[in-house]
Amino acid sequence: MPYSAIEWRTIAPFAEKAAEQASTHPDRRDLFLCHAWPDRKSSAAELYGALKSNGSTVWFSEEDLPLGSLMIREIDKGLRNSRVGIVLVTPALLDSLEAEGVAEKELAVLLSTRRVIPVLHGVTFDELNDVSPMLASHSGLSTAEESIDAVAAKIAAAAAALPAA
Numbered sequence: 773m774p775y776s777a778i779e780w781r782t783i784a785p786f787a788e789k790a791a792e793q794a795s796t797h798p799d800r801r802d803l804f805l806c807h808a809w810p811d812r813k814s815s816a817a818e819l820y821g822a823l824k825s826n827g828s829t830v831w832f833s834e835e836d837l838p839l840g841s842l843m844i845r846e847i848d849k850g851l852r853n854s855r856v857g858i859v860l861v862t863p864a865l866l867d868s869l870e871a872e873g874v875a876e877k878e879l880a881v882l883l884s885t886r887r888v889i890p891v892l893h894g895v896t897f898d899e900l901n902d903v904s905p906m907l908a909s910h911s912g913l914s915t916a917e918e919s920i921d922a923v924a925a926k927i928a929a930a931a932a933a934l935p936a937a
Contacts, residue, residue, distance in 0.1 A: 802931040804854035808864035822924030857882035
């Protein structure tokens with residue numbers, strides 16, 4: 773899926789940062805997928821699969837939390853070792869942010885890096901703005917306008933610092 777001119781202007785800085793991160797930290801994953809726990813088997817898993825099928829390396833709790841590990845410590849390592857953060861914004865994530873759950877802590881770290889892309893799924897930017905104005909201020913993509921596969925292709929291209937075909 774090609775980017776529109778507006779989309780590329782908003783995604784280009786992430787592509788540049790990803791390229792810089794890739795050259796200075798080649799061992800890092802392309803993406804960290806922040807999501808709400810209830811979405812782990814549905815929309816988060818779907819986005820993860822689509823990102824992987826587009827060639828991205830992705831830190832995803834369902835795949836990267838070893839049994840018996842300290843969850844918060846493993847998430848911390850995943851955040852540290854990823855170039856760009858994707859926040860899958862769903863109704864469940866908005867609830868989690870308001871309840872100050874684990875996703876809220878991940879979001880705080882991602883916002884501090886200025887390498888975060890919100891992906892809205894089942895919510896609007898206005899709804900996101902009501903819960904997290906800082907995240908809503910970041911350019912992102914919405915599955916209301918395109919499929920998860922199309923959104924994943926654009927994110928994977930940006931993470932790889934390549935224009936989408």
